[in-house]
Amino acid sequence: MTSQRRVISIQPGQPASDGAGVRLNRVIGGPGLERFDPFLMLDEFSTDNPDDYIAGFPPHPHRGFETITYMIEGRMRHEDHLGNVGLLGSGGVQWMTAARGIIHSEMPEQESGAMRGFQLWLNLPAKDKLGEAGYRDIPASEIPRINTASGVEVVVIAGEFDDGEIRQAGAVQRPHTQPQLFDLHLPAGSQVSPRLADGQRVMLYVYEGSLELPGANAQAAGAGRLVRLSDEGELHLTSAQGARVLLIAGTPLNEPIVQYGPFVMNSREEIEQALRDFRDGVLA
Numbered sequence: 001m002t003s004q005r006r007v008i009s010i011q012p013g014q015p016a017s018d019g020a021g022v023r024l025n026r027v028i029g030g031p032g033l034e035r036f037d038p039f040l041m042l043d044e045f046s047t048d049n050p051d052d053y054i055a056g057f058p059p060h061p062h063r064g065f066e067t068i069t070y071m072i073e074g075r076m077r078h079e080d081h082l083g084n085v086g087l088l089g090s091g092g093v094q095w096m097t098a099a100r101g102i103i104h105s106e107m108p109e110q111e112s113g114a115m116r117g118f119q120l121w122l123n124l125p126a127k128d129k130l131g132e133a134g135y136r137d138i139p140a141s142e143i144p145r146i147n148t149a150s151g152v153e154v155v156v157i158a159g160e161f162d163d164g165e166i167r168q169a170g171a172v173q174r175p176h177t178q179p180q181l182f183d184l185h186l187p188a189g190s191q192v193s194p195r196l197a198d199g200q201r202v203m204l205y206v207y208e209g210s211l212e213l214p215g216a217n218a219q220a221a222g223a224g225r226l227v228r229l230s231d232e233g234e235l236h237l238t239s240a241q242g243a244r245v246l247l248i249a250g251t252p253l254n255e256p257i258v259q260y261g262p263f264v265m266n267s268r269e270e271i272e273q274a275l276r277d278f279r280d281g282v283l284a
């Protein structure tokens with residue numbers, strides 16, 4: 001019998017403010033919050049108060065990693081120094097490879113109503129940190145949605161979903177870290193068993209309802225909790241009351257990380273270079 005992935009930790013996020021004063025819940029990578037190689041940060045924004053989001057994220061730089069924004073509800077406008085303009089709408093994803101440098105703004109395209117979604121930061125291997133920047137807007141209509149035999153809806157954003165019955169490639173495939181990013185909607189009493197390669201680091205972020213976790217020390221994780229699982233074994237998730245869960249998995253890079261705000265490199269010298277390049281107008 002194959003073993004199951006164990007629960008290593010269950011932790012809540014922390015309230016934070018970023019950009020020009022956007023209020024959010026930082027789930028990975030804030031003060032006192034661990035990073036989970038290859039993921040550097042996860043923010044959840046979820047509010048129906050425009051004061052929490054209206055200031056947005058005016059122009060700012062990034063270097064050395066990728067940002068993935070998944071909008072559940074609301075509209076955000078992206079503009080960058082390459083001339084890209086994109087409107088991110090409900091259910092859509094923006095996959096931005098900052099690599100050597102990108103300067104962009106992310107501003108809400110609404111003055112009222114709910115704004116709900118996530119931004120995830122995915123590290124790049126050292127050899128790609130100074131590669132060419134790239135940007136993709138993926139509307140909801142281009143992101144595969146499937147229903148498993150047990151009635152679980154899976155939005156396959158990145159990687160490949162495979163439960164032994166259905167296989168579905170996601171909208172995005174990335175080399176090296178091979179990120180798997182699924183939005184799982186479990187109705188009450190359902191279960192789902194996504195297959196993930198041994199060695200992949202796996203996190204579950206429960207953003208609605210609650211989930212019963214695998215393993216001998218079975219326990220439940222409620223909304224707002226990040227669950228880290230061990231890097232090997234099978235995964236069987238059940239939800240008695242129903243849940244919406246972001247499954248985030250990737251192959252660790254095991255490289256040194258030196259971060260200064262929106263720059264994530266492998267050494268202090270490279271961070272100093274990024275700061276000089278930004279100051280001299282040659283970051284991007």
Ligand code: FE2
Pocket residue numbers: 057060062067104106
């Ligand atoms: Fe940004």
